[in-house]
Amino acid sequence: MSYLLNDPAEFADEMTDGFVAANAALVRRVEGGVARRTRTPAGQVAVVVGGGSGHYPAFAGLVGRGLAHGAAMGNVFASPSAQQIRTVARAVASDAGVLFCYGNYAGDVLNFDQAQERLRADGIACRTVTVTDDVSSAGEGERHKRRGVAGDLVVFRAAAWAAEQGRSLEDVAALASRANDRTRTLGVAFSGCTLPGAREPLFTVPAGRMAVGMGIHGEPGLEETSMPTADELAELLVARVLAERPEPADDQHGARVAVILNGLGSVKSEELFVTYRRVASLLDGAGLSVVAPEVGELVTSFEMAGVSLTLCWLDDELEEAWTSPAEAPAYRRGALEPLDREEAASEDAATHVPAPRASAESQEAAQVVVVALRAVAGTVDENADELGRLDAVAGDGDHGIGMQRGATAALRAAQRAAEAGAGAGTTLRTAGDAWADRAGGTSGALWGAALRALADETGDDTRPDAAGVASGVRSAAETVARLGKVTAGDKTMLDAIMPFAEQLRRRVAEGAPLADAWRAAAGTATAAAEATADLLPRAGRARPHAERSLGTPDPGAVSFALAVTAVGGVLDDRPAVRDA
Numbered sequence: 001m002s003y004l005l006n007d008p009a010e011f012a013d014e015m016t017d018g019f020v021a022a023n024a025a026l027v028r029r030v031e032g033g034v035a036r037r038t039r040t041p042a043g044q045v046a047v048v049v050g051g052g053s054g055h056y057p058a059f060a061g062l063v064g065r066g067l068a069h070g071a072a073m074g075n076v077f078a079s080p081s082a083q084q085i086r087t088v089a090r091a092v093a094s095d096a097g098v099l100f101c102y103g104n105y106a107g108d109v110l111n112f113d114q115a116q117e118r119l120r121a122d123g124i125a126c127r128t129v130t131v132t133d134d135v136s137s138a139g140e141g142e143r144h145k146r147r148g149v150a151g152d153l154v155v156f157r158a159a160a161w162a163a164e165q166g167r168s169l170e171d172v173a174a175l176a177s178r179a180n181d182r183t184r185t186l187g188v189a190f191s192g193c194t195l196p197g198a199r200e201p202l203f204t205v206p207a208g209r210m211a212v213g214m215g216i217h218g219e220p221g222l223e224e225t226s227m228p229t230a231d232e233l234a235e236l237l238v239a240r241v242l243a244e245r246p247e248p249a250d251d252q253h254g255a256r257v258a259v260i261l262n263g264l265g266s267v268k269s270e271e272l273f274v275t276y277r278r279v280a281s282l283l284d285g286a287g288l289s290v291v292a293p294e295v296g297e298l299v300t301s302f303e304m305a306g307v308s309l310t311l312c313w314l315d316d317e318l319e320e321a322w323t324s325p326a327e328a329p330a331y332r333r334g335a336l337e338p339l340d341r342e343e344a345a346s347e348d349a350a351t352h353v354p355a356p357r358a359s360a361e362s363q364e365a366a367q368v369v370v371v372a373l374r375a376v377a378g379t380v381d382e383n384a385d386e387l388g389r390l391d392a393v394a395g396d397g398d399h400g401i402g403m404q405r406g407a408t409a410a411l412r413a414a415q416r417a418a419e420a421g422a423g424a425g426t427t428l429r430t431a432g433d434a435w436a437d438r439a440g441g442t443s444g445a446l447w448g449a450a451l452r453a454l455a456d457e458t459g460d461d462t463r464p465d466a467a468g469v470a471s472g473v474r475s476a477a478e479t480v481a482r483l484g485k486v487t488a489g490d491k492t493m494l495d496a497i498m499p500f501a502e503q504l505r506r507r508v509a510e511g512a513p514l515a516d517a518w519r520a521a522a523g524t525a526t527a528a529a530e531a532t533a534d535l536l537p538r539a540g541r542a543r544p545h546a547e548r549s550l551g552t553p554d555p556g557a558v559s560f561a562l563a564v565t566a567v568g569g570v571l572d573d574r575p576a577v578r579d580a
Helices: 008-022 082-092 106-121 140-145 152-164 169-181 230-242 269-285 316-323 360-392 399-419 424-439 441-458 466-484 494-509 514-534 543-549 555-572 574-579
Strands: 027-030 033-036 046-053 070-076 098-103 126-131 183-191 209-212 223-226 256-263 289-296 305-313 326-328 331-333
Touching: 008 027, 008 033, 008 046, 008 070, 008 399, 027 082, 033 082, 046 082, 046 106, 046 152, 070 082, 070 399, 082 098, 082 106, 082 424, 098 106, 098 152, 098 169, 106 126, 106 441, 106 466, 126 152, 126 169, 152 169, 152 256, 152 305, 152 316, 169 183, 169 316, 183 230, 230 269, 230 305, 256 269, 256 316, 269 289, 269 305, 289 316, 360 399, 360 424, 360 555, 399 424, 399 441, 399 555, 424 441, 441 466, 466 494, 466 514, 494 514, 494 555, 514 555
Parallel strands: 046 070, 046 098, 098 126, 256 289
Antiparallel strands: 027 033, 033 070, 183 209, 183 305, 209 223, 256 305, 326 331
């Protein structure tokens, strides 16, 4: 559990502010994360890493010379938003471009890809390398589906070293990709972790047992075994990681390996050293030459009691990268020459952009949007704990918290837009951007994109009619499918939004008033969300734990059904709309 916090919703921001205050000689605060104190030299690729908060020293602690130029940081266990990533990247970008490097999680991929598209539209060259070192998260034949864990450090070091050499963006990406291809990790846990402000851990492990294959976002292990001794744990980790050795390293006696024995939060250095003693002996017995091992906390999961072992099979360039000097708040190796480079200028505050002109009818509709979002935020608050419980069955348990952050931010942004005279389209678009930016993660990005799609259909010129609303909802559903790369039956939010959109279209086409059609469609969405209990997930973090989720509905589908049901009440409550 977390002992020291204020408002849990502000935890990540307050943590980042304190981190920067404590390390002001090395890093500066930028919107969405942190960056090196100094400006990126001309001709040097900027390496931008990132992910959810809660994994310190990843990601902020790894910003500095010999490591990342910037880190985009989302809320606790939630990916940063596309806007946060874009802002961090722009703060450190040079003429040589930007390399994004992060763990392979659906929310991170979705948001980093969107940021990359926007940066390229801005004229900034970008490439991406996702880290896929976790051997427990998918089979060898599906390595592209594996998630990134403590192997992040090896890949970040390779990318940063190549960047410091002045190599091209393509060459920096190539070396980072090679490091990833040669890196393997397996983790175990003895207890789960608890999100700030939460009452219960995301998962539990029975006394005297150990979960094998857990994830750093609180995803439970894939199997359980009896609690081992330190030597027995070392033997399990080494055997399973060596069984996954990359092809170029097969049968290479004397191969060089970088080694990370990582504590996940509650297993302290002394215990790790006891375990590493046996790890080192086993690797020596396997004919491997260990290069500059790291033993300590490099990628954590709050107070999770757990350990992971990472091996990277090195070649000459990767060894030089791994052993090169580095200076970051939480990671230092060797000695660097004193730096006499220009400090980066502080960013100017964002300029307020006035709302586009809107018709009186659209401005009136914008007030309805505000009341609808107020209803959504209220129902999310009432059901946040249950949404988190559903998410924790096979995921990381943060869906309720993320929905709260997103809905609350959307409501506040919509209120400001409507008060400034915005029409319905601009109010929806502003709300969508705020939802995505504040919530982060997969669901935050998808809700933001869905609201923007609805906004594009709505516009600011006329009062939206039933047919226009139905068309906008259909566009939102198609946007969720496209960006989320999911189809019906994958056990996601789409399994509720598609039936909702189709039922709404059908009822409106039959001539039903919008309120009646919406209410019927909300009932369809609720039934569809409940039916996801019978599905096995084929996408997202729940996929590796598919069997666990059988019998439990998808939290994203449930939250969507709750939200549209709440909006249906607003459409029925004409006085409340007029008084908004």
